Amino acid sequence: MPEYEALNADESADSTPEQTLTERSRELIEWPKLLDVLAGSAHMFRARELALKLEPSDHEEHIERLQEETAEARRILDESGDIGLGGLIDPRPDIDRAELGGMLVGEELSRIGGVLRSLWEAREAAHALGRETPMIGTIAAMIPDLRWLDERIGEAIDDRGNIKDSATPNLGRLRSGVGEKYRRLATHLERFIARPKIRGAIQAPVIATRGERLVVEVRSDQRSSVPGIVHDVSNTGQTLFVEPFDAVELCNGWREAAAEVTREEEKVLRRLSGLISDRAGDALMAIEAAGRLDLVFTRARLAHSMRASRATTLPAGDATALTLMNVRHPLLGESAVPISLSAGPGFRALVITGPNTGGKTVALKTAGLAVLMHQCGMQIPGDPLTEISVFNGVYADIGDAQSIERSVSTFSSHLGAVVDVLEEADDRSLVLLDELGTGTDPEEGSALARAVLDHLVEHCIPTIVTTHHRAVAEHAGASPGMQNAAVELNPETMMPSYRVSMDTPGRSYAMAVAERLGLPENVLDRARLFLSPEHSATEALLIRLQRERADIEGQMAAAEAYSAEAEATKRDLDRRVRAVTEAQDDLVEETRAELQREAEDVRSSLRQIQRQASQERDLAVVRREQERVRRSLQRADRFKVTRPAESEKIEPEAAPPPPRPVTAGDVVEVRGLGAQATVTEVNADGSANLILGNARVTLNIAQLKVVTPSEGITASSESRITMSTPMVDAPTRELDIRGIRAIEVHEQVVAFLDEAALLGLTSVRVIHGKGTGALRDATREALRLHPAVGGFERSEQAMGGDGSTEIDLL
Template sequence: MSTTNENLDNPSGNEPTEAESHGISELQLQAWELLEFTNVRELLANRTRFFMSREMALDARPLVDIEDVERLQDETTQAALMLGTVGDIGLTGARDPRELLHRASIDGMLTGEEIVSVLHLLDSIWSARNTVVSMKGRAPLLEEIAADIPDLRDLGKEIFKSISDQGEVLNSATPKLARLRANVSKSFQKVMRAMERISNSPSVRGSLQSGAIATRGERLVLEVRADARESVPGIVHDVSGSGATLFVEPFNAVELCNDWRETAAEAQREEERILRRLSRLIGDREDEAVIALEAAAALDYITARARLAASMKARRIETMPAGSDNVTNLVGARHPLLGSDAVPITINIGPGFRGLVITGPNTGGKTVAIKTIGLFALMHQSGMQLPLSDGEMAIFDAVYADIGDSQSIERSVSTFSSHMGRVVEILLEATSNSLILFDELGTGTDPEEGSALARAVLAHATENDMPIAITSHYRAVAEYAAESEDLANASVELNPDTMLPTYQVIMGIPGRSYAIHVARHLGMPSHVLDDAQAMMDPTRAEAETILQQLQREREEAIRIRAEAEQAKAEAEQARKDLQHKLSTVTRAQEDMIEKSRMELRRETEKIQKSLRKVVNKAKNDNDLDVAKRAIGRIRNQFSDPTWLPVAPPPDAAKPDEDEEPRPLQAGDEVEIIGLNVRASIIDISSGGTVELMMGNSRIELNEQQLRLTKAAPPVDPKRSPNEIPNVTINTISAGEAANTSGELDIRGSRVHESDELVRQFIDDSSIQGLTSVRIIHGDGTGVLREAIRLLLSKHPLVASFSAAPRNKGGNGATLVDLS
């Protein structure tokens, strides 16, 4: 990641080392191996589908500039969006054509199959380009790369005029080839007929092993028994393994076979000439083809990062600038090489501290924790998304690590010497923007000296502002971290009942010792354990007791939190259930209201038809008294409790006979028995008929069909007893308060309100004997006008209607002629 200042000249002529080729130090390359970054690159390479992108994945390396890292992350994010919307880009199973392109560019000849493979690859690259372009601005970085892919479709169209999809040169490639191939066929048929005549002749037939005509060295031959060689004069081209059969070309067929082979050779030369011409067409476009290959490789490499992210259920984290106080913060991080066995860990370095000391028992997960930090840093800066719940990480100019057993047999040095030698080299090379990871720092020597060295290394790192994370078994190192403002403790633990690791990282608490606990679990005699505890430093025993208490309190806090989370989840589920039930009840109520409204409308239409018959009869008989009596009978029928088609069932609930019900009055809210529908009382007549407001409609029912649900507020003495606040009344009772002006002004009304008003107006006007009326609705948006005219076109009492003259409202009013 960081570049060492080395002389770029190579006078020795030796091949550059891997470190030199990557522009990084050997220490960093070693860290890549120790942190298993090379294994992750192999995982990434397995997600590629293009030969060149696989090479790019295996050579992936982290970038150190924040803008470059963010660009890589943007690319991966856009590729993930593409996979989730328009799909993948393809490019599966493509052969590397670079050698073929080079051969074609220097006038080499490609075979038909090689030409087809190049064309199919270029076509698949164009298809990949179209997939990216179909994102239409949602993946600008990918679309910018795709825009560089040249259109080579004309090359394929030209070449496929001469060869088939299988790479065979077509007869139509040139007139000469068609003629030569026809001659080859004719000459072959001639030699075949000659061979058949010879093999069927009486003098030869008995000398043959079989009547088949075989080939040897592109010559037609007969299978002759060795003991009958003299009976078939000709040229022997081959002998069977047993020596019993000779493959003989008869002299009489030699000239014919020569003609066939010469013609075939000439046709072959014409095919090669055509293939060279086609190869030259490809060679002339080598530069464009290479550009297409490189762009396709870049697209597939980016898409491979998105494929890998999807397979790991990874996500993008926030990138912090180099030197950020928040060095790294990983929440629910899962090591990518552990698969489904990975236990999520939450770990952070900073804010407020630059170093982390992780303590705890062996196999508890300390090493995995620091390897996860380092591996995630390398992956993040290489453009890969990370398998975690949330996180953020600073940019590092290098990641250094000393993990595992580095004993060098060749150098005859101890494990401790090997580790300490690498630690020294890392401290000399690292900067304040480097990430340093040491596993079991100071182990392998005297505990007191090893602990002191570990503390000294931590002190050096903090003095130079170097981010560092180490694992250690030394209690003194954990105590040093606890006392330092620049360091923090973390720990891993064992389950106290099973003595198995939990693999969880606990921030802020040093690890406790499990030696005596494990010994007791394994059956160590109690007197031995008592002696061991007596030999311990009292302050250490006290610290161990405190850590045990902290562990118990933490476990209790985790239990309480889990219970709270469970209660929260149950409450949320209960809320959703209640919401669902409420929605169901609301829908049922709306359906019931709509059903009631439809049935009431049908019944109202029946009443209106009866009224129209009465009006027509009154007009014809000129007897107003008869009409009034008929209207009175209809009104009584309308007020009859048995009239309502949805009347309450016989067993409907009745008020408690012991409780004297309060008489209904205007303003009360009531429920229509049997419908579970509520309405407000507008007025009550002396005959027990109650006028109700249900939604935006006014209806009349008998008071026996109603149940009081909410009493009206006390009436203001200054207010009219029939005046109900906040209630809009749309009167629809036939014959009452009839409009005698011949005009209806419904400007400002809603469509559903105007429907009943117009119907009532037309009925009243017809009863009064009016033949022409005017409805004023205004111009507005025209919705109300169109709705009114649609109603008039279907009304049985309307003979015709038209827009009013300009002096009477124009198109803002409608004149209606009644029948």
């Protein structure tokens, strides 16, 4: 017996330490597997380490900060791309060795320089985004600037780890000397081998190396023919590797030069290793900060690949502990069926019942993983409507935990785990219990399950349990603080739907599955007789509820499809409206440009009229030019564009009253010119004699429009692009341009002079004020260029002096 106890003690000492409840629970819900998946999304070696050791936070502010970091990183990935940090080899062992005084070789130094360069590039990439991602910028700012160290390394070491000739002032010269001495030695040996009296003793006409000495291959039976030092013998003993005596000094010179080069190279390596040793702390800090930065992007990469969303963190004391909306199990990929369930409001314990393989255990694991993911700053593969409280622990008992070695049954294992959970959990914990009360007598097992549920609810501990016991589901339906949920099979195919239906207990489907598998009908009938009437009635009710729910879900799916179709149609209509609006805007711009060209044509025609009238003094010519201008204006009128406001209702315009006949004494408007004239006589041939300014003209009555005192211009509700010549009520001899900019003077003065010349005025005045003289100078420059101006001078003092200019027209 003592020997047995001693052996037992030794085995106990060597055994693996017992897992804590937290570790065991995380393993049961497959948290380590998820961390492996997360680490696979990391680019940098340090980020992979951090991902595998990720610990959920139980502080709301910290969780929100982690979530915001992930959200910022995901925006960067979606909009700007990744920040790099991939393909780096961990240089920390090299840095540690340098810090202890070791000398690093060129490859190690080059590797460290490359890592420092990549870390700085990642920092710059993060900083380039500015204020849009402040948290990412804060983490990136923790990477110290070690570019100078990378530059020092790069000055001496190339990308392949070779020391450059320029690393020291002497290194290049020393290496050249070594090469020269080697070539001299090799040439000497080649000539030695070619000597006629030596040629017969040579085994092969090649130069070999032994112990960093150049040697020739000599036949062993001809040893005496080649005086020298034997450095080695072949395996067969047939060949001797001999350094001829007359080559020893040359070889010594070569080796001494090579040793000097080695010493010079060691100086370079020790100097750079010393720099790294001096800044080892900064280098390790840069690696740590970059690892944390890449960990944030690792979470974002995983969220992107899973099409995940940011969940809402519920405040402490919220009536709801957990709400999952279409959340997929993160380890099952795209094939995972979305799960929706909640713990609250109004209840703390959710009891899920239903058949085996229906998805109850997957629902438990999904809930546990979603909580841990959220509290680690990871996004959840589900809808953004998911809400999760902050838990101080997730405690689970899932699966068959029997142990043959320890003689522990399934029931005992489950019950032992439940005991541990009840001791550890509090109102800030999430408890997940699979098949509560299973593995023993159904009546006693269900009684224990109901008692455990009562205890958890009394202590306000958020709980999700699965069970096969109908009595437990009935207890949950009748007890405050609890609610039922169900997983179901398709009634036709008997295949699981993997969906969780809230607020209803699940069916066992035992009879339906037995019937589908071919159990004899007489056996099924006898089994049904053994069922209690209450059980049969309950099962019938659940079947009816399942069918009604399926109908409702079908209607909802159809409604969602119609809604999606309507939304797609709306988007298409919006796109078409935008296209029409853009086309209309383009048309407006084209029309505006055309009108500007027409206006310029009219202006040119008016100037032509002025020049011809002044030169020829022929009214018929003026009339022809006026008619041409009128036709131009009519062409321009074709380009009117009307764009009524969408909210306005355009009423039909009332028909205009019939025109009154033109009579002597009427003030009329000359159509096409926009100028007013006085009728002196109406002729029998349909023409009228007019006084137009200082000129007398005869025009067709059809070109005249009677201007009545009540007639005016009314504002239209339409937005029009139109053009007309100025409406002149009476000849005016003055133009006041004070207050405008000098750049606008030319256009206004030219238009004023055009109108004055057309009206037959012989002198006009432009009032420009004194000021700085800019308006005066611009005015007189325009007068010098205008063809209708005969001369100009400053006004008399009484009329404004230097503040105005008198103009004589031709």
